[in-house]
Amino acid sequence: MRLRSLLFVPGDRPERFAKAAASGADAIILDLEDSVALANKEAARGHVADYLAGARAVFTLVRVNPLDGHMTAADVAAIVDARPDAIMLPKAEGAPSIAQLDTILRSEGSDAASLPAILPIATETPTAVFTLGSYREAKSRLAGLTWGAEDLPAAIGAATSREDDGNYTDPYRVVRALTLFAAHAAGVAAIDTVFPAIKDEAGLATYAARARRDGFTGMMAIHPSQVAPINAAFTPSVEEVHRAQAIVDAFAASPGAGVLQVDGKMVDAPHLKQALHILSLAD
DSSP: OOOSEEEEEETTOGGGHHHHHTTTOSEEEEESSTTSOGGGHHHHHHHHHHHHHSOOSSEEEEEOOOGGGTOHHHHHHHHGGGOOSEEEETTOOSHHHHHHHHHHHHHTTOOGGGOOEEEEBTTSSHHHHTTGGGGGGGGGGBSOEEOOSSHHHHHHTOSOSBOTTSOBOHHHHHHHHHHHHHHHHHTSOEEEOOOOOTTOHHHHHHHHHHHHHHTOOEEEESSGGGHHHHHHHTSOOHHHHHHHHHHHHHHHHSTTOSOEEETTEEEOHHHHHHHHHHHHHHO
């Protein structure tokens, strides 16, 4: 299953759930954390559980509250029987956080066969950055790996994670790259963080294209209008597909060759691997 676009929806806005599911996003994230005020947490749990109990058109995750905030167990208790497709875990700190969430899930009656997958937000605390490599130990439990550019600077007292032009400052470029490699090391989807400027369509398109270029497989969204540009960025163009097919065909025609020439350019095994990946995305 591909996760190009994952759209956040506040858990206390049930009137938006169906619209989000119909947005074209590959997945929706029903949020019980940051977008829901403390006074609305209980109501949001009920709305999310009711939605999950019905028919679902897309892959549906629930973002629970962080493990250190004493609300995770209540979130899980409210939704686990309705079987979300995955749980997004904020402020995760490596494989130990995955094990802790699994303990909570099992305490609510989930057995090994029915445990939902987990999508950690893996860089929201300073400690988390140093645990990224441990996700390989929990890869069978992961739906992917993603990162955040807002909580971490707040945690360390930084003024911002971005330059005036919107690009990340050096510390957050490092964190983004580490998340990318940690996801691929674990063999799971590498999901880039949100683009906060909802009305900046050109900026979003540029950011999403850069994310795919760098090796991310998808991206989170905060508004339905962002879904189509994100999907487009993570879907190979016709030209890319034609080029990839030409490389695959060339190697199929010369199975013993290590290096070939396609359209006047030299290609070898890494190019073949990349071409096969592009064709898999197109499918």
